[in-house]
Amino acid sequence: MNINLDTPILQIALDFINLRRAINVAREAVGSGVDWIEAGTPLIKSEGLDSIRALRKEFPSTTIVADMKTMDAGRLEMETAAKAGADIAVVMGCATDATIKECINTGKNYGIKVEVDLIGVTDSVSRSIDVEKWGADIIGVHTAIDEQMHGNLPFEKLKEICSKASIPVAVAGGINSETVVDAVNAGAKIIVVGGSICKAPNIKIATEKIKNAISTREKVAEVLYKRTSSDDIREILERVSTANISDGRHRLKGIAGMNCIGSETKMVGRAVTVRTYPGDWAKPVEAIDIAEEGDIIVVDAGGVGPAVWGELATLSAKQKGLAGAVINGAVRDSGEVRELQFPVFAKLVMPNAGEPKGFGEIGVPINISGITINNGDWVVGDSDGLIVLPKREAKEMANYAMDWLERENRLREEISQGKTSLAEVTELLKWTKK
Ligand SMILES: O=C(CO)[C@H](O)[C@H](O)COP(=O)(O)O
CATH class of the missing domain: 3.50.30.40 (Ribonuclease E inhibitor RraA/RraA-like)
Structure with missing residues (x-):
């Protein structure tokens, strides 16, 4: 696959543990303008690589990203992601040099792109230069969900990394219809959005809001999907x-x-x-x-x-x-x-x-x-x-509470839209202790 860099790509991160919910959300999001689909790490860990196979089957012509977050055994993990149908797979930038190089070589062998996710990397600028030299296809600038709860956003080093990279830079970490404009202005080519689409009661409206903000470069006001960094909570x-x-x-x-x-x-x-x-x-x-x-x-x-x-x-x-x-x-x-x-x-x-x-x-x-x-x-x-x-x-407690409110907003919608129950929506029995 070739990555078209003319307009920024909107990638939805399906951070669900339940494949059925993930596919339903992906269907609406793709129908509303999302370009790429990412099987989030929680989805891959809960449903396995079958989640990639299912997404590939459901979306035969959409780019599928497997957020493997590989830390070791690079060859095996990239190979299995590629064979399951992923177009792009993710290795951690804080993995060893050997693992990252092994992932890149495997990607080339199996015809998939490899993204190096700089989550938790202290010197992210120099790491991004190194991984590009080794042949990585995408650099991921990313603030962990848990870090977001402390009020952190992924923008601190984004501009500098974008200005030094000649491969596309993806950005992830609490992006919403306001912050997406900062991401695009900083030079990010791939905008990864999880919560602010996946937790929205109306996936179409949420997707369109972000798409609009990307194309007009004008922030669309949002009250949810924001984390405070101040004590004024x-x-x-x-x-x-x-x-x-x-x-x-x-x-x-x-x-x-x-x-x-x-x-x-x-x-x-x-x-x-x-x-x-x-x-x-x-x-x-x-x-x-x-x-x-x-x-x-x-x-x-x-x-x-x-x-x-x-x-x-x-x-x-x-x-x-x-x-x-x-x-x-x-x-x-x-x-x-x-x-x-x-x-x-x-x-x-x-x-x-x-x-x-x-x-x-x-x-x-x-x-x-x-x-x-x-x-x-x-x-x-x-x-x-x-x-x-x-x-x-x-x-931090206030930010986590907000995250729960957002999740419940989505669940409420799924229960009432599907005229179904909480147990049904969440596949409760499957996920209770065995
Ligand atoms: O990879 C991830 C977490 O490690 C998420 O998929 C990524 O951060 C996007 O989700 P959100 O927009 O909710 O932060």
Whole structure:
């Protein structure tokens, strides 16, 4: 095959574990303008090289890329990919020189192109020069999905690598309809897009958006398929659910047994922690004045009454622009609190308050239902309950949560479009433990 470099090529990366889902998405994407199809590494690992055979059969005239991510045994892996029907196969740039050379020679022997993926390579510019010298056909500039969760994108070295390479450069790693323009402007000839097409509820619209951005070089605004690199994660946390955050963090435990008073249950903010004693409402109320706009007062009053929070505290917190309150103890005036439409999560509701004695502390680590909360940690509440994001890990947790939200958007669409079930769509039984 010859690679036509006149216009950038759009390659879809099918990062599914399930071949049937992958083929359905590929069908829609190719029909909407995707040029090349990549069998993603998770697909090849879960369904084997049969995934390449199936794609070849389904798309006889489309270029198929096998993202083998070869690290060793270069000859065998390139040979089997070629025999399964791949046109291009991928070896890792961080593999040994011997493996990369073996892949390139095998590619030449079997008539497939070999791409060297520079994921994780420290000196990616000099590695790209070396692999071109050895006869590689494509250089892949790539930011790993896991790295994307820390806010990294593949553009840092892209321009320099493109300017030095005389073979095509492919770029991958969280490309969406905005960043694709940066990729093309930097000189990338092959644009690899996984999530922002494969997780889209509407594959046609998602593909066309990216195709348009490539051809016009104008960014098409996107709210999903973005990862934040800053600590200002409020916008993401307002979009995702506590379930998304939990799933993204390997089913992280939330705080159970706290109910929200009122219908306004979504709450996002940084914790101002308060440790007090049953019924002593002095420190919780003092904390309202210390807190800043958007914060959440999180009180540990031992999980028992009398009440340490009520209508007037709620009104004060609302007026100050706080985002909510969590009371591991009791709340009163629930009717009035509800009317104020301010999220207050509490363990108990009772009529009697205690006295403001002034014991306890503000801004100290507290523990509610086995979950530690430090002052400044992010807290998210919704109709499922509460979840805490430790401040040092919050950015990454928010990005993973967003990824889960995007995946569920796609699954929801597949379930409703196919009038089928979650088990059916995901082939659940096939992928459960044997
Ligand atoms: O090879 C991959 C991961 O190693 C992906 O296929 C590639 O990163 C494209 O997917 P996304 O656009 O979701 O980053």
